[in-house]
Each structure stands twice: as C-alpha cells, then as structure tokens.
Amino acid sequence: MVNIEQVIHGELAGVKKAHLDRLESLYSLSAPGGYLLSGEILDEMVALTAALNREVAVYLDRKGQVIGVYLGDASTVSLQDQGRRRSPDRLSKVRLLHTHPGGSGRLSSVDIAALYRLGFDCVVGIGVRDRGLVDVWAGFIQPGNNWGKCLFFGPLKKKEALAFPFLETVKGIERELSHNQPAEITPIREKALVVGVDFKRLPGGELGARDSLEELARLVEAAGAQVLKEVFQSRDKPDGAYYAGRGLVRDLALLVQVLQVDLVVFDGELTGTQMKRLEETLGCKVMDRTGIILDIFAQRARSREGKLQVELAQMEYLLPRLTGFGQEMSRLAGGIGTRGPGETKLEKDRRYIQRRIVDLKKELSLVSQQRQVLKASRRRLPLVALVGYTNAGKSTLRYKLLEKASVNPVTWEKEDPGTNRLFATLDTTIRSIALPGGREVLLADTVGFIQRLPHQLISAFKATLEEVVEADLLLHVVDASHPQYEEQMLAVEKTLRELGADEKKIIVVYNKIDLLEGDWPDQVLDRFPACRVSGVTGQGMEDLLETIGSCLESEGKEVRLLLPHEEASLLGLIYKEARVR
Incomplete structure (x- = not known):
C-alpha cells in the first residue's frame, strides 16, 4: 500500500484536537473498487460537517484510497492541484468529494471550474442539513469543446450514490477525450489576476495605487499572460501573513476557481512566507x-x-524567499548532489543559490574587464547616453538619430528601430553620430527604468549602467503623450540618484509629440534644457543635435593651435573631435 502523508490542509484555527483526529482518521478509509464512495466515508464527512459547520473535502485516487483531506469554512474550501494530470486527454485519476453545509449538494459554478481546471475524474457534492445527509451530486467533464459544461448525476440518495458505477463512467469519458484532440496545438497564455493594495502612504512623485496597478497589468501582459481582472483594495497596512486582507484573499480563491486562473500577481513586494501562504490558499x-x-x-x-x-x-x-518557492526550487537545485545527508532541502537550496551568486559575479567581473578594454579604445570621443522610462521611445529616437547623423555606414537590419513594448532593450548598444559642425560623439541606448525598479536589477546591471554613470551627457527621453509622464520623469530622476548620475548634464527630450493633440507638456525639470521631438517622424531632430552640441561645447576649452606643416595630418583628428572656428 502507498504510504500517504496524513496531513490536514486548510483552515484549522480553533478546531479541537478530537475533530482533527477524526479528520486524520479519514486517511484510513477507502471506497470499494469501481464505486464512487463508501458508506463510511460518506457518514464521517456528513458527521464532521454537522459538528464543525464547515466544508470538508477529501481526495481519492482511482483505487479508492484517501490521498488528501481539506477543511474549509462554512461556504468554501481551498483546493490544491495534485499534479497528476499528464495531458488534456487524460484525467488526473483523482476524484474530489466535498460537503455543502446547510443545503443541497448540487454543484456550483466554482465546483465545475475546479473540475475542469484541476482535471478531476469527478467532483462530488454532499449536501448536509440538520445534522444529516440531504443528497449527493456527481459531476464529470463533458468531452468535446464544452469547457464549463458538466455531466450531472443527481440528486442521488445514499443507496444510489454508493452503487454509482464511477470507474466505468470515467473510462468512457477518457475514451471520448482521446478522440477529441485538437488538430493543431497553439501556445496557451497563462490566465492572470493582478491585485493592488493602497496603503495610503504614497511616496512623493510615485504613481497612485490604481495607476500603478494598471502599469502592473501591462507588465503582466508583456510577460506573456492574459490579465482577466484587476482587483483593488485599500488598507492601513499590509497583512503579515497574506499581504492583502484575508477577506480579499478568500474572494480571490473563488475567482481563481471560477475564472480558471493560473497566476495571481500582487503590486508590491511579497515575503517568502506570504507567497507560500497565498499559493496554498489560492491554489495557483x-x-x-x-x-x-x-x-x-x-x-x-x-x-x-x-x-x-x-x-x-x-x-x-x-x-531571501526560499520558503515561498516549494517544489520549484527542487528543479533549480536538481543537479546538485554533493552535500551531506544531514542537510535539509532548504539548506541545500540556499547553499546552491549562494554558490551560484558567487560564480555569476566572477563571470560578470571578467565581462566587465573586457568592457573596460573596449571603453579605453573609444574614450577619445564624448559619450551621450539615452535614459528614460521603459517604452518612452529611446530605441526609436536612437534609430532616427542614426538615420540623420550616423558617421559610419549602418547595417540597418541589425539595428533596433524600436518596438511598442516594455523593456525591449536590455543590452547597451553604442554608435557614433556627427553633430552640426562635424564633431563626432558616441550615442548609447540603455535599459529602461520603471517605478520601483528592483534593486536586484540595479545591482546586477551595474556594468551595463556604467554607460549612464560615465556619460558626458544624458538625454532623458520622456513619453510626452503619456498621462503620467511627470511621475515617470520623477521615477527616472530617482533611479539616476541611486546610480550617482543625477548631477550629470541632462537634456530633457519630450518624445512622441506626433501623438499630442492638445497643449505641450509642462516642463517638469525646468533646470535642464529641453527639446521636443518625434522619433517616428523625425520632427525636432536638428534642434536636438544642436542642443547636444551646445551642451558638450560648454564643458570644453577654447584654444589656438599653430601646427607645423609636417603635422598637417592632425587636422583631420582636430576637426573630428573638436569644433573649429
């Protein structure tokens, strides 16, 4: 017999030890081969539900062995995926029995959603009222393109439920499922909910909680998921266990089942413990x-x-979040088997990650040394770096500047013309352009910034962001058409301060003016010179190039040179690297 870990899952606070013992004893029961459930299981689930006034749920495998016991509240119970479903044409070989306190066992939309989402062999609802059985309902997946539709059997009396031919019904459904395979398999996007909590202590200059939630929804879409719903809550402070309020978490658990959600994303920073508890409660x-x-x-x-x-x-x-990642970490550390037998899995994972961090820093140090060699060969020229909020149009602007003023022939198919997506550019690219008068400068595109840019990224991308720190001039590119452009500008300013680059010479470049229908945007950072351009149409490019030249010229020195005839070859270099009058 398979040894099942006898753990009671769910809402256990306040439950007496005697009832916990009875719940645990459910693991010793089984259903006769081929039938839906046994009289012992049914009677004990009804009795426990009547005593506790809570939903009780039991998982059974195909052999009728109890493999999971869950306790909910008066109206819901959180369910977890047993991870046994191998393909869409195969069921999980697990059936769910659960009680409905105070009413009929007829299956709800939440029950049907769980049936499809978790691929149960069937879901059984047991109605309990006045300390006795009301009825039994069984629901099975309906083969074909019928998501959300169910083969119902009920209401069943106790005798009918005990005699129901469960195994015969399931095998017939699986035969039909195997004949309904789609001709073409297309990638399935994860279905997501995004959750924002307003703690009413907004730092100055940041997006409001609702605007931040909308931005998170765009980030989740950019990551490849489909956002089904945005959920918002106001609270005075985070909940230590769940981050959001516990009532909201219960509502989210229902939404996860009804909408068949795969992913829930919170607009904040969760601890490992919060993440673990949320995954256990939400089941995704x-x-x-x-x-x-x-x-x-x-x-x-x-x-x-x-x-x-x-x-x-x-x-x-x-x-710092190892406790929140459960089985995912076993895949991460799967190839490591050299540690002592006395260590726990958590300690193994922690040591693996610590060692990997050291190795990665060594590799990046070598890459940084190679970068320094390249820098030494080009530092004769001034460096102009494009910075700005993600999707502000930096790459598009850089592409247009190359069209207007590139010094060297450009292989255009290798250049990024810019795309309308978040964080399209991660790797810094440097090209040379000529300013009015012929002076040559280097132009660098950099990774986009965002509100609350993770400090791990700032630290890890230190080598790439050196271009910003070492630049002679920064072009702060702003999406002038964005309704929150001022907050985005202040977020960029904050990141520049964190990098130690906020004292650099800066030109504020208001981009995407071709999309403006009303007035020009106010000049938020009025201590810096500003230009208004369109990276798409090219409007304002000449003015921008002139302004770059003026800003770089102001930090140089004017000298008079008398060159001997035999040094005339230096004239080309002088015209290339300086402005000659």
Missing part, C-alpha cells in the same frame, strides 16, 4: 511586481552579459 502560482519584472528581463536578454545579469538578479531575489 503567486508572484509579486519584482518577480514579473525579472521574468520580462529573462525573456528579453539576448547577449551573454545580459543573461548573466538577469540570472544574478533572479538568484538575489530568490535567496
């Missing part, structure tokens, strides 16, 4: 804002350096 994957941003960066990284930097950021993010 849970992430926070930082985790989503890291996931996007992992998808976008192309160069070896970019991939190393993203992995380092992920490791530094995971380390």
